[in-house]
Amino acid sequence: MLRDEPGSRARAIVSAARGRRAYRMAASSAVGVLALAFLGSVMGPQWDPQPVTDPIEVETTSTTIGEAVQPGTYEVTQSVVTVRLDGVSVQARISEPVGAEGPLPAVVFVHGAGTGKYDEAFLAQAASLASHGIVAMVPDKRLDTYTTRHRDYAAMAADYARSVDLLREWPSVDPDRVGVYAESEGGWIAPVMAAQDPDLAFVVLVSSPVVPPRQQAAFAVDSYLRNTQVPHGVFRAIPRAVGMSLPGGGFEYADFDVTPYQRRMTAPVLVVYGTGDASMPIVQGAEKIVADAALAGNGDVTVRYYAGADHGIRVDGAVSEAFLRDLDGWVLGLPGTADASPRVAGDQPVQEYLAAPVPEPRWLRSGDVVLGSVFTGAGLIALGPVLVLGSRAAAAVAGAVRRRRGGGTVPDPAGRPAPPRYGSGVPWRIGALGLGALATVGVLVWYLVAIARLALDYERNALVVQGGWLLVRLLGIGAVVAGVALATRMHELQLVGRRGAPGAVRTIALWSGVVGAAVLLVVLAYWGAFQLGI
Known part of the structure; x- marks a missing residue:
């Protein structure tokens, strides 16, 4: 029993450290989601249509026109x-x-x-x-x-x-x-x-x-979405989509x-x-x-x-x-x-909300900027693997050239530094962050297209409407957790005197992926993927 005490104490210390680490991860992820939710809220207008308070009253249910002439048939x-x-x-x-x-x-x-x-x-x-x-x-x-x-x-x-x-x-x-x-x-x-x-x-x-036209489009989208019973957070996209200038210009007739x-x-x-x-x-x-x-x-x-x-x-x-x-x-x-x-x-008409001027986005008012931000973020994420694979390919080619010049023998590597490698656990965390952000954007686009089809057909599908929006939000939160996990691992490696991304190529690749994912997460926040009712 006494001999087991040091092992038990060590296991308890390890367990406590893991618990603290998990708590810090959860807390940091929550802070990240809250920050993105707040950023998404202040970046653009909300959607709050005014109800119709003066409905028109029909005089009779019969549509027959008074003084109408009885027509002949020809x-x-x-x-x-x-x-x-x-x-x-x-x-x-x-x-x-x-x-x-x-x-x-x-x-x-x-x-x-x-x-x-x-x-x-x-x-x-x-x-x-x-x-x-x-x-x-x-x-x-x-x-x-x-x-x-x-x-x-x-x-x-x-x-x-x-x-x-x-x-x-x-x-x-x-x-x-x-x-x-x-x-x-x-x-x-x-x-x-x-x-x-x-x-x-x-x-x-x-x-x-x-x-x-811009007001009518917003009114129609609002009406269709209400019938489709989408989550409340989706309505935020109405003024941000309808109110912005569309990519490529034109559409002056909208006003x-x-x-x-x-x-x-x-x-x-x-x-x-x-x-x-x-x-x-x-x-x-x-x-x-x-x-x-x-x-x-x-x-x-x-x-x-x-x-x-x-x-x-x-x-x-x-x-x-x-x-x-x-x-x-x-x-x-x-x-x-x-x-x-x-x-x-x-028939007595019913109109719940007024068609009114659409609030204009404050930050991402230009559709070209929105589209450019998405492509820039995706491009930066893709740049990291390209750089790393390119550097490996260049090293392989250089090695092959050296072997050819040495008559097929491999020079003694003594004295030459080993090729730089990411710190343990860093590569998959970078990949999870980038792929998580890209996947969330892709699913959001799919969701909006699916909702548009349901709305135009005036149909309902709870699995798509509710389940799709939940999937978008879970993927977005997953990307935030991956970002926190990456930052945590980089900090841990720094504490023991190791670099998480040694060498210029891997440092650039790391920050390219991080910045690209951050751009996409901000765009996702703008479209309400992290909104918490604020």
């Missing part, structure tokens, strides 16, 4: 024409009723976002209008000046105005009864047309964003404000939303159009909400029949339907 004939624009031409299809007594009212369709071809877009709307006595013209969208990075809504309005001019000269059309139908992104174009052409007979705004043009609209306006559309501020939008038109002395704004209809006013994949009926009746009944009651009718 066969439809179609013609494809060429619309000459500034330097280019586009094709357009004109659908008109056969045998309807003219001259007839007419509609030019203005496309939403993306490409728009006359043989693919507004098929149900154009067919319904034409079969009930209204000439419908769907032009192709001009694409040579329309890209993801560049869109000029004023110039696009001028292009669509050429279609209006052509339709006014069409034989069966009454030139004083030509109006426009605009959907989604077209809601930023049609008011420009109406402001610049007071002779437009009417404007139909379907699923109109109303607010600037286009249609308000000045809406305040010059004097033609009757039909505002249409589906209550199943989560991407648009359906309450705020209608209220703003009414208020803006009133400033132009225009009280002829009719608002309709269709139950369960989506962004294209579709229910179960088909354009709402009630909407088509109301559209035809409203156009045919003008000017009597312009101020007919009820003014606001249909």
Whole structure:
């Protein structure tokens, strides 16, 4: 028993030392995560949308238009024409009723976002209008000046105005009864047309964003993410992503404000939303159009909400029949339907939060800087192994040359220092730090893409939403722990008079990996990977 006391005491000392070491590791890791969480909080804006406090009230659930004219039913004939624009031409299809007594009212369709071809877009709307006595013209969208990075809504309005001019000269059309139908992104174009052409007979705004594109994008992302039930910390990414300038420049149209043009609209306006559309501020939008038109002395704004209809006013994949009926009746009944009651009718819309200006990031406002930071960090991490492997390869080549010169014999290594090596335990800790930071960035990118897909499809997946975010945070914490472990090991080696990274090459490789990982951890903190509700 007495002989066992020194061994027991030694084991107790070792155990206590290990315990203290583990405690210091845990405490240092916690401090590191807290520091990154605080840094991420102060680096950029928070997301705190304001709730809607003044909801619009519908007068009746029936969407039927007062004073609407009972339309006739006609066969439809179609013609494809060429619309000459500034330097280019586009094709357009004109659908008109056969045998309807003219001259007839007419509609030019203005496309939403993306490409728009006359043989693919507004098929149900154009067919319904034409079969009930209204000439419908769907032009192709001009694409040579329309890209993801560049869109000029004023110039696009001028292009669509050429279609209006052509339709006014069409034989069966009454030139004083030509109006426009605009959907989604077209809601930023049609008011420009109406402001610049007071002779437009009417404007139909379907699923109109109303607010600037940047605000609408933030609103839509917020709405989709709430439906997807993502963790609260993910919302921090909204102003940091939507508020920054995107890599490569462009996107000036993101801050286009249609308000000045809406305040010059004097033609009757039909505002249409589906209550199943989560991407648009359906309450705020209608209220703003009414208020803006009133400033132009225009009280002829009719608002309709269709139950369960989506962004294209579709229910179960088909354009709402009630909407088509109301559209035809409203156009045919003008000017009597312009101020007919009820003014606001249909399904009761719900909008929880306002679409409002997006807070701008303070530090990482430039997308080029964000992207450059990620590539710089990854490059620095990759540089370390390249340097070490390169130095080993150079040493191997030098050794081979010496052997060749010595006739195949290996010179006596006495007197020559051994090749420098990392201290024990240092290499794998450097690798864990670098790979941990890279893996966290990779999983974060995957997570954001997966969330975007769920949001756009308006779906939920708890495993992806909750589990993916937990994985991002665990990997990030793991990278911090690896960094603490590396610092601890380097300190231990220094205490016994050894260098953790001897030689210039390994010193540079070490700090390259550490700095690269630190850059990535700061970027991750900015996007909320370490946020703790602060």
